[in-house]
Amino acid sequence: MSAPVRFPRFFVTNPAPCPYLPGKTERKVFTELNGAHATELNEALGRIGFRRSQNVAYRPSCIDCKACVPVRILTGGFQPNATQRKILKRNSDLQGSACRPWSTNEQYELLRRYLKQRHPEGGMADMDDMDYADMVEQTPVHSHVVEYRLPARYGAQGELIGACITDQQSDGLSMVYSFYDAEAEGRPGLGNFIIMDHIMRARAAGLPFVYLGYWVDGAARMQYKTRYRPLEKLSPDGWVDFESGEQADLFS
Known part of the structure; x- marks a missing residue:
């Protein structure tokens, strides 16, 4: 048997x-x-x-x-600091919606702009539209693309300026990959807004965690993940607090 x-x-x-x-x-x-x-x-x-x-x-x-x-945010205890509150207020007019995991030309063009703006020499720089379609659609789990759009005008759908491929798990949301218009006028901190929106979405759904992937000790471009508290890291003894002192040291 x-x-x-x-x-x-x-x-x-x-x-x-x-x-x-x-x-x-x-x-x-x-x-x-x-x-x-x-x-x-x-x-x-x-x-x-x-x-x-x-x-x-x-x-x-x-x-x-x-x-x-590996790091994850505890959604129930998160309280935005002054800078994060400004980012939330600045982007409060954005319209976010969770869409089925199906790629669109609009998403792909946004990804191309993001990679050109932020990661022109990165490993994803040569992705074509079929590569992106595989990235979104080849999912064996409960996944969706959360889109962020400017307010609709004259009955037309607003411009797409952010997106995140997200897995929904029984204990939280896992942010697989996010991308956005890093040069959107009047909207600095858009990537941070996407993370905070996921915190609020998870909290509203009664999910305790948002999984952010890996914090990389020594990599400056990965330090943004430590700005969200309370934060846990995976240690040999399981998930433990990412000490507030550790976070403070990173930004002192």
Whole structure:
């Protein structure tokens, strides 16, 4: 008699240049997400630091580096600081909606602008529209694209200026990938607004966490994740507080 759930097989990638820390190499361990139990597997792996990309769950498995640390926001305790309140007020007119995981030309063009503005030399810079469609649509779990639009005018749909591919789990929202118009007039901090909107969406749904992926010790472009409190990090002893002192040190 066969077992109802087969234990997943894990694989390890070859070492490659680290995209976050110069001079370092990265290696990942990964497994496929497929079959009737893909959602349960994705959630179980997410709680031990894995992230999803299409139908694959992965996490860093570097031989000589532990800089990548999974972090998640506790939605019930979050209180925006003065700067965050200004960002919320500035963008309070945006219309956010959770859409089915189906790619559109409008989303892809926004992604292209975002990559050109923020990550022109990054590994995603050469993505074409089919690559983006795979990124959005090849999902074996409960996923959606949260769109952020300017207010409608004269009955026409407002311009798309932000989006986030988001997985809904039983304990929270996992922000798979967000992108936005980083040069939108009068809207600095749009990426931060998207995170706070996810906190409010999770809280309204009674979900305790928003999973932000990896905080990378030593990578300046990943430090924004520590601005959201209370924050937890995954340690060898499980999820623990990301100490407020640690966060203060990062911005002193």
